[in-house]
Amino acid sequence: EAGVTQFPSHSVIEKGQTVTLRCDPISGHDNLYWYRRVMGKEIKFLLHFVKESKQDESGMPNNRFLAERTGGTYSTLKVQPAELEDSGVYFCASSRDLLQGTEAFFGQGTRLTVV
């Protein structure tokens, strides 16, 4: 069974440009999460999808970030326009259900550097 896959693994863009990150969850996992780790700080929750619906987007920093999950399969996270403080590692995770304690499986992350 393939794990959670994220593309690209690294991205370096200039301030003001647009970047789109992609996450392919484990097949059959309805729940998809995005997290971000800014260097030296904790991994922070951004948002949660159940299939194609956003269940919780309380962690999204501002309206420069747009997440989608069309068809309930893969998800994209677009940053437009990117700012210096958006640099960090963006993790995607998926889980089969919402039973308490269900394991979330993480991808390797996308390291975004905004210069």
Next chain:
Amino acid sequence: AQSVTQLDSQVPVFEEAPVELRCNYSSSVSVYLFWYVQYPNQGLQLLLKYLSGSTLVKGINGFEAEFNKSQTSFHLRKPSVHISDTAEYFCAVSGGATNKLIFGTGTLLAVQP
């Protein structure tokens, strides 16, 4: 609100020595506690979790953790570490309808020969 504190940002230890990575949490509701590990150039991997029942939880690679409700702690231990245990370790708590994880800042375990 829930929060997790990992006071040690880095823990150096010699190979075959015991190690304890500290984690304290804060929550006003029932908690579910996790330890994740990130090896170099890899994603986060679940080490172990506490949901209920026995307060001593055993995980993969010889790690274990003890849930202590009175001290609001969930420290991770291993009696004898290997070079291959060098990684960053994250303590996390979850709860609520979405099962989102609240992470600590991570502890880098550096095992030296």
